[in-house]
Amino acid sequence: MISILPRCSLVLVFAATLPLAAQTAPVTQAPKITLLHAARILDVQAGRVLSPGEVLVEGERIKAVGGHLPRPEGSAFIDLGDVTLMPGLIDAHTHLFLHPGAEDLQTVQESVPERTLLAASAARADVLAGFTAERDMGTEGAKCADVAVRNAINHGLIPGPRMLVSCNAISIVGGHEDAIGYNPDQHVLSNADYANNRDELVSVIREQRKGGADFIKIYETGRDGVKDGVFHSPYQYTEQELAAAVTEARRTGSRVGVHSTGEPGNLYAAEAGVASIDHAYQLSPETMRLMRERQIFAVPTFAISEYFAQHPASPAAEAREKQLISYHAAEFKKQLAAGVPFAVGSDVGPFPHGTQAREYELMVENGMSPADVLRSGLINGAKLLDWADEIGQLKAGYYADIIAVPGNPLESIKVLEHPTFVMKNGEVLRKD
Numbered sequence: 001m002i003s004i005l006p007r008c009s010l011v012l013v014f015a016a017t018l019p020l021a022a023q024t025a026p027v028t029q030a031p032k033i034t035l036l037h038a039a040r041i042l043d044v045q046a047g048r049v050l051s052p053g054e055v056l057v058e059g060e061r062i063k064a065v066g067g068h069l070p071r072p073e074g075s076a077f078i079d080l081g082d083v084t085l086m087p088g089l090i091d092a093h094t095h096l097f098l099h100p101g102a103e104d105l106q107t108v109q110e111s112v113p114e115r116t117l118l119a120a121s122a123a124r125a126d127v128l129a130g131f132t133a134e135r136d137m138g139t140e141g142a143k144c145a146d147v148a149v150r151n152a153i154n155h156g157l158i159p160g161p162r163m164l165v166s167c168n169a170i171s172i173v174g175g176h177e178d179a180i181g182y183n184p185d186q187h188v189l190s191n192a193d194y195a196n197n198r199d200e201l202v203s204v205i206r207e208q209r210k211g212g213a214d215f216i217k218i219y220e221t222g223r224d225g226v227k228d229g230v231f232h233s234p235y236q237y238t239e240q241e242l243a244a245a246v247t248e249a250r251r252t253g254s255r256v257g258v259h260s261t262g263e264p265g266n267l268y269a270a271e272a273g274v275a276s277i278d279h280a281y282q283l284s285p286e287t288m289r290l291m292r293e294r295q296i297f298a299v300p301t302f303a304i305s306e307y308f309a310q311h312p313a314s315p316a317a318e319a320r321e322k323q324l325i326s327y328h329a330a331e332f333k334k335q336l337a338a339g340v341p342f343a344v345g346s347d348v349g350p351f352p353h354g355t356q357a358r359e360y361e362l363m364v365e366n367g368m369s370p371a372d373v374l375r376s377g378l379i380n381g382a383k384l385l386d387w388a389d390e391i392g393q394l395k396a397g398y399y400a401d402i403i404a405v406p407g408n409p410l411e412s413i414k415v416l417e418h419p420t421f422v423m424k425n426g427e428v429l430r431k432d
């Protein structure tokens with residue numbers, strides 16, 4: 001008797017701490033139905049704003065879209081007023097594990113648990129700013145801690161965008177992000193995972209996929225410079241090495257995105273069949289032809305360059321960044337004329353999370369129309385993130401990732417900076 005009593009009380013205490021849902025028999029609940037109404041709605045594909053706009057949401061999906069929809073009995077009704085309903089924004093190049101300040105020192109001074117908590121807070125800032133889907137392009141030394149953040153978001157434990165994550169980026173010894181500038185005897189770790197040849201690339205990709213990476217990020221070029229108006233950035237992997245990485249990623253249902261700024265690295269990446277070339281300052285005519293033919297997306301990341309130019313570490317760094325910005329702006333116009341497909345990615349992290357709508361603005365400032373920037377960001381972005389026909393447009397059957405912005409984004413792309421309403425997966429995360 002005596003021995004049974006404590007065991008019983010333990011069971012009782014445990015039961016009392018269980019959430020209510022776990023204590024009762026499962027009940028099938030009808031999905032929540034909500035009708036959203038606003039003065040306007042954006043048709044991303046057509047590049048048009050229609051008035052008024054309504055979206056019917058059932059559970060996590062969009063059920064219907066139109067001007068005046070019948071309101072189902074028992075549904076909730078949200079009148080958002082003088083705003084434009086549009087799909088949640090997509091950022092195809094983020095770093096949840098970075099925050100402003102000395103980027104390299106952050107990865108040296110902060111533990112991975114601390115960085116993971118900061119990443120959770122970054123995910124919250126991004127989604128509340130209207131970014132409902134992101135491709136995180138490397139934790140910069142926090143290995144696969146991004147998998148934990150992605151899973152916590154997916155389990156509803158913390159707010160954040162739909163995430164595609166890539167663990168550490170992959171680089172060569174002495175290459176990009178390999179603690180260059182530190183005394184090697186201090187053994188400051190690389191922010192990337194090392195792979196020095198084809199076999200090591202395959203092996204690291206297998207480890208990262210085991211660790212939960214959705215996407216593979218490879219540094220294809222190293223330190224950039226412009227000298228006498230000519231851009232230089234040494235390549236890190238040959239076309240054959242990158243092709244082996246792409247084949248291995250594909251074998252397990254994944255894809256490769258490269259950090260690649262200049263030639264011939266960009267050509268090697270395009271020939272190898274990567275999914276995206278990020279930064280892409282310099283693209284040769286042959287690289288652009290391949291990108292068009294194979295629908296490889298360029299992701300310009302103008303916002304990070306602007307931030308670095310505005311917050312330089314030294315006068316020399318400021319001059320270098322400004323030179324790169326004007327070089328890239330001129331090349332971007334050539335890329336637009338050549339019909340290169342684009343997605344929108346900001347490289348947020350080194351600059352504050354939640355402010356990356358600036359990337360959409362900078363693409364317009366550099367010569368793309370707002371309608372084309374929105375198509376690139378949302379329709380191409382959805383393809384690049386492997387959620388084509390699921391996100392990026394307001395259509396029946398798509399996920400209910402919906403935001404509202406004041407004004408008309410086709411007239412002023414700046415309105416993306418000020419979402420007043422954010423819904424992800426049918427759940428309202430923000431309503432001002």
Ligand SMILES: [Zn+2]
Nearest residue numbers: 093095137347
């Ligand atoms: Zn990046």
